[in-house]
Amino acid sequence: MTGDDSERLITQVRSALERDRAVSIEGEASKAFLGPRADGELLSTRGHTGIIEYRPDELVVTARAGTLLSELDAALGAENQMLACDPPHFGGKGTLGGAIAAGFSGPARPWQGSVRDGLLGVELVNGYGERMQFGGQVMKNVAGYDVSRLMVGARGTLGLILSASLKVLPRPEYTRTAVVAVDRVEACGRSLNLLRKSFPISGSCYVDNHLYVRLSGNEAAVEDASETLGADLEVEESFWDQVRDHEHPFFQGNRPLWRVSLARGSSSHPENCQEQLVEWAGAQVWAYTDDAQSVIELGEGEHATPFRNVAADSSKPIGTEDKYVRRLKAAFDPQDIFNRGMVV
Amino acid sequence: MSNPRVLELFRAHLPPQSIITDRAAVRPFETDGITAFRERPWVVVLPETVEQVRSVLQISRDHGVPVVTRGAGTGLSGGARPIQDGVLLTMSKMSKxxxxxxxxxxxxxxxxxxxxxxxxxxxxxxxxxxxxxxxxxxxxxxxxxxxxxxxxxxxxxxxxxxxxxxxxxxxxxxxxxxxxxxxxxxxxxxxxxxxxxxxxxxxxxxxxxxxxxxEPPDKRVLLGVYDDLPKAGDSVSAIIGAGVIPAGLEMMDALAIRAAEEYVHAGYPIDAAAILLCELDGSASQVEADAGRVSDIMKTKGAINVRTATTEEECELFWKGRKAAFPAMGRLAPDYYCMDGSVPRHAIGRVLSEITRLSTVYQLPVANVFHAGDGNLHPLVLYDANKEGELQRAETFGGKILEYCVAVGGTITGEHGVGVEKLDQMCLQFSEAELNQFHRLKAAFDPGALMNPGKAVPALARCSELGGMHVHEGKVPHPELERF
Structure with missing residues (x-):
């Protein structure tokens, strides 16, 4: 199903405003496990789908918010291209709008950037019911404040995203994963080199005492790097999608899972927690524990957030510890109609 | 204007050498990189610590004095142009x-x-x-x-x-x-x-x-020479379309090539209609493979010659002309007005034709230098400020170029910022609702509108006076163009 459902969506927002009701934005609900649930009437982007424009030689794709990431991947793949960022699909159902609202990134993040890095423009409806366009389809654009990127990770609390333009890259001509059996300490040391050396890296993952490094580029460059890294095992390319989408066996079950964001080159790994999967050359850690904050010593700016199955999770995605966050919310959505309850 | 009480407070919090009020001494601060916009600030402060910055801000807020922050003053849109009654907060001493x-x-x-x-x-x-x-x-x-x-x-x-x-x-x-x-x-x-x-x-x-x-282990710069500007433009799309992402991809037109060559002798062919500079970096084998592909594409698309620089010195020489393009304009005209529109790559050809047409209409020559790889154009409109009406004509010409950039789906500024220079064109690119959203966003951080007031986002009154408010979903400038 492909279609422009924007008129209905805007009408629903305006109607909610008039009736002073809140709306809860939802695409395919692929990230419904993330707390908390927003209050309000369902505002569904499911019918607002489809690619609006895609020109391979512009390296940009523009699509409606409800478009499945898998649909984007297929369209780009047909032209031997891919999204520059690599957001998780979760259950194969993630949408473009949801990827922006959540702001998560897959294993390629340190080398290829995040959704925020790859976002060029958005069309949105603010809390006044106004349809607005920020950014655009060009790579470089500094006219006005960067409202587009402000939407990334805002969990839909600043407005309803109608469509967005994302940067696209050519698919690498050759990809290989170098796998080495190492312990945790050794993996830390090797991970540092992944930032410091000019290897053609496009992903890293440490799990089950193995460090996986994805290398992408021309064949000779990839093979050179693979040899230097001392690869001794082969792995299917689908391994990376499984890690990104949490379909890897590590993510099975319903134990409490935390996401820990560490500094680049950090050594403050959660030592008291045995079960970990580590991405981003050490900077993103997935850990099974009842309370990550009590087992991990976090440095400045580092943070641990409950991700799945964490009991009594009362955290809010958008904290308002400082007044600027509250004022910013009010600047976009003064009646607090979008995803009420997500902001403290 | 001077505010003795504010000055007294500044003196209590900052060392004497960090406060400049002398009329001659503040003069170097009256403009940033775009010298057409000048204003002499009544006081320049150069804090050395974060604490001093906070003091300046607090004192300014308490007394309702506007603050313009300046770095090195190299900006190209007048963003750091001082405000007559404001403090110019210059950060250059904080350089550790x-x-x-x-x-x-x-x-x-x-x-x-x-x-x-x-x-x-x-x-x-x-x-x-x-x-x-x-x-x-x-x-x-x-x-x-x-x-x-x-x-x-x-x-x-x-x-x-x-x-x-x-x-x-x-x-x-x-x-x-x-x-x-x-x-x-x-x-x-x-x-x-x-x-x-x-x-x-x-x-x-x-x-x-x-x-x-x-640092990438290997680097190479290719210089493609063309006898026709559109052929160079086509090569840009073809290189990107072929899956190569160069580290840099720059284009210069005939006027820019000649000016740069006469200025720094980079070895550019002075009879060429356009040159394309393409830098490739990465591992040696990657660079080797990419260089072969780019060279083939350039030739297929009609380059009359492709030269390759492999040593550090040769690469630098190729870049030297490009980097000197702006100062080289001084040889062609006493003044130039640099625009900064950004457009989708497929529209580059059309935009260049429109610029050529406008050049005839306004009777001012224009040299084109641009970041072709990301569609960011820098047309340099040449004029002589001492000739009656030329500055105004150059500004109108520049404004028309930016309007066209917006009309083809681009933006009025790719990297230089809006500052004071492109306030009018902001009215074209954004609707009233969008501009209002920007104003509310600013107010969230600066409710008293004391930080760099009057820059970056135009007041709605200014746009309605121009009568040029951008209209969404209705009539737009250049309706004959396809939007995407």
Missing amino acids: VIEVDLDACTATVEPGVTNLAISDAVREHGLYYAPDPSSQIACSIGGNVAENSGGVHCLKYGLTVHNVLGIRVQTIEGEELVLGGKTYDSPGYDLLALMMGSEGMLGVVTQVTVKLLP
Whole structure:
């Protein structure tokens, strides 16, 4: 199903405003496990789908918010291209709008950037019911404040995203994963080199005492790097999608899972927690524990957030510890109609 | 205007050498890189510490005095032009490298550190800071954050927003915001992204943590020579379409080539209609493979000659002409007006034709230098300010170019910012609702409108006076064009 459902969506927002009701934005609900649930009437982007424009030689794709990431991947793949960022699909159902609202990134993040890095423009409806366009389809654009990127990770609390333009890259001509059996300490040391050396890296993952490094580029460059890294095992390319989408066996079950964001080159790994999967050359850690904050010593700016199955999770995605966050919310959505309850 | 009470308070908090009020001594500060806009500030302050910055902001707020923040003053849109009754807060004395973290591959610096000084500080470790605006010898990292600066290598390595991991910002209300750091993300709204390119309207940057990249092992620059401008334009799309992402992809037209060649003798062919400079970097085998493909594409698309630079010296020589393109314009005309529109790559040909047409209409020559890889055009309108009406004609001409850029789906500024220069064109690019949203956003950080007032976002009254408010879903300029 492909279609422009924007008129209905805007009408629903305006109607909610008039009736002073809140709306809860939802695409395919692929990230419904993330707390908390927003209050309000369902505002569904499911019918607002489809690619609006895609020109391979512009390296940009523009699509409606409800478009499945898998649909984007297929369209780009047909032209031997891919999204520059690599957001998780979760259950194969993630949408473009949801990827922006959540702001998560897959294993390629340190080398290829995040959704925020790859976002060029958005069309949105603010809390006044106004349809607005920020950014655009060009790579470089500094006219006005960067409202587009402000939407990334805002969990839909600043407005309803109608469509967005994302940067696209050519698919690498050759990809290989170098796998080495190492312990945790050794993996830390090797991970540092992944930032410091000019290897053609496009992903890293440490799990089950193995460090996986994805290398992408021309064949000779990839093979050179693979040899230097001392690869001794082969792995299917689908391994990376499984890690990104949490379909890897590590993510099975319903134990409490935390996401820990560490500094680049950090050594403050959660030592008291045995079960970990580590991405981003050490900077993103997935850990099974009842309370990550009590087992991990976090440095400045580092943070641990409950991700799945964490009991009594009362955290809010958008904290308002400082007044600027509250004022910013009010600047976009003064009646607090979008995803009420997500902001403290 | 002078405000004795405010001055007295500044003197109580800042050392004497950090306060300039002498009329002659403030003169160097009356303009930034765009000298057509001048205003002499009544006081220039040059704090040496964050504490002093906070004092300046607090005193200014308490007395309702506007604050214009300035880095190195190399900006190209008048964003740091002083305000007559305002304080000019100049950050150049805060120029220490605070920390280089080799594990994290980051550098944490004060805002007055120059762009190039960051790379200089880490070169011995085989690292560098990627964004490289042409003014990188002089421009400061704080200014780069304020403008979200680009450069010739941002096609592959991104803009300032992609290369800064964290900043500290002082607000006019006296808070310090610690945004980002060495992590890849932070909980809550991405205020770090919002501050990038905010042109000193939301706060004052007092510390910046940047990402450092390993120097690529190999590098090569190709120079494609064309007897026809559109052929060079086609090559750009073809190179990108073939799956090559060059580190830099720059184009110059005949007038720019001749001016640059006469100025620095880079070895450019002076009878060419266009040249394309393509830098490739990465591992030796990657560079070798890409260079072969790019060379083939250039020839297929009609390049009459493709030259390759492989040594550091040869590469530098190829770039020398491009980097000297702006100063070289001085040989062609006493003044030039540099535009900064950004358009989809497929529209480059059409935009160039329109610029040529407008050049005839306004009877002013124009040289084109641009970051072709990312569609960022820098048409340089040549004029003589001493000739009656020429400045005004150049400005109108420039405005028309930007209108056309918006009409083909582009933007009025790719990397130079709006400042005071492009306020009128903002009315074309944004609707009333969008401009109002910008004003509310600013008010969230600066309710008293004291930070760089009157810049970056036009007042609605200004737009309605122009009668040029952008109309969504209705009539737009150049209705004959396809939008996408």
